[in-house]
Amino acid sequence: MLSEHISPRVRDIPPSGIRAFFELSAGNNDIISLGVGEPDFATPEHVRAACIGALNRGETRYTPNAGLPELREEIAVYLHNSFNLYYEPADEVIVTVGSSEALDLALRAFIASGDEVIIPSPSYIAYSPMAHLNGGVIVEVEAAAEQGFKLTAEALQKVITPRSKLLMVNFPNNPTGAVMTYEDWLPIADIAKAHNLIVISDEIYAELTYNGKHTSIASLPGMKERTIVISGFSKAFAMTGWRVGYACGNRELLAAMLKIHQYTAMCAPVLGQIAAIESLRNGLPDKDVMKECFDQRRGLLIAGLRSIGLPCHEPHGAFYAFPSIAHTGLNSERFALQLLHEAGVAAVPGHVFGAGGEGYIRVSYAASIQKLTEALERMEGFMKVKM
Structure with missing residues (x-):
């Protein structure tokens, strides 16, 4: 078999856990994707x-x-x-x-x-x-x-x-x-x-x-x-x-x-x-404007996650929140899959970021206020069912 020629080092590494969840939500307009870490702004x-x-x-x-x-x-x-x-x-x-x-x-x-x-x-x-x-x-x-x-x-x-x-x-x-x-x-x-x-x-x-x-x-x-x-x-x-x-x-x-x-x-x-x-x-002012937008979204998302029962560390950088889901009784992959299929919100299970990530999910706030607000509403309904 030709697969025998593949390097063992390549065989041993798993596919990207982030991309896996991105692919699950790709092409489905009903899903709000908060998984991939990409700004929603166009290049200036x-x-x-x-x-x-x-x-x-x-x-x-x-x-x-x-x-x-x-x-x-x-x-x-x-x-x-x-x-x-x-x-x-x-x-x-x-x-x-x-x-x-x-x-x-x-x-x-x-x-x-x-x-x-x-x-x-x-x-x-x-x-x-x-x-x-x-x-x-x-x-x-x-x-x-x-x-x-x-x-x-x-x-x-x-x-x-x-x-x-x-x-x-x-x-x-x-x-x-x-x-x-x-x-x-x-x-x-x-x-x-x-x-x-x-x-x-x-x-x-x-x-x-x-x-x-x-x-x-x-x-x-x-x-x-x-x-x-x-x-x-x-x-x-x-x-x-x-x-x-x-x-x-x-x-x-x-x-x-x-x-x-x-x-x-x-x-x-x-x-x-x-x-x-x-x-x-000539683009440093553009960078600063985008940063201000991310900061506004950060405040909205963190407050929203905490209000629906997802304890969340205060992120002081990047554009991700990392709320704990340990109290739900689900591991991070199960939680993320159910959130995707039952609430139409794509987040990344924490375990893909190493052993220290189990019990959490990663939620990106590199998305519009409108999408974040709707995602939080869906997640609130999901949490009411789970808890």
Whole structure:
């Protein structure tokens, strides 16, 4: 059988749990989908116009492997102004095919077979499969609800072994919306330095921080050289389909990632890069307007979930709520399936985000006020039946 030729690593990973629920609701206009993490805003008109202009001028060729120099310069300026991070555009910034490629490049560049990759749980569904595909041994560290779903030094220290090599973090967090402050990061940074860990910091939701300002672990003393900061334009800039992300960090580490990028993707799409330049030069006010809308929706959804009997941690970032469903007596998959089939609302079962996600569902508020209001009404009726 031809299936015998499939790599065991590929056979071992499950299909995406998020996509599974997306497919269940796709094409059914009666279902309100709060599952996929994608802004409901179109990319701003002036960004689209910049791309159309470039297309009409015939700007359709390859770019340098690391990305357009103008875009790398804009990224470096933006990170410095926004998050107190400084990178040299020439060799400390790589433009990638979305932040997903940047994550994959980092894992492929740094993992040797058997290396331990520490991943907080719950966390984004793709981290463990990506690490597994590259030969890593996944070690989950609990980011407990009692700690606001933050990563703590005590929990991290418990899972450190001589084989620990990478720590993958994602704050603001998908799926919980948890954020880490400078003070939260200090003991984590000390552990990373003491155990010579490389930190892969997925900061795709950095701009969507609602209480205070985002703090990158790379901004802490001694952390820039051992941290790969990964982000992109999909979430805060409403550019999911453009597939433009970036990685920033130590030039020696980035050079290893660039080798792989050269032989695989070669470069990110040129038109997406041109659109990203326009977003950084003239689209920051658009980003802020969208953030205000998300914040309004956040307040509506959290209050609504609590009022219908779903206890919910206060998310301070991203655009997800992570209410507890443990008291219903259903596991997260059963609850999500029944919610979909009986109430016509699609949410993601928490278990797909790691062992720490069981007992919760992820609900995205990257949807209109009207859809969120209707979804809450349907969920209220569903909860009355269940409870």
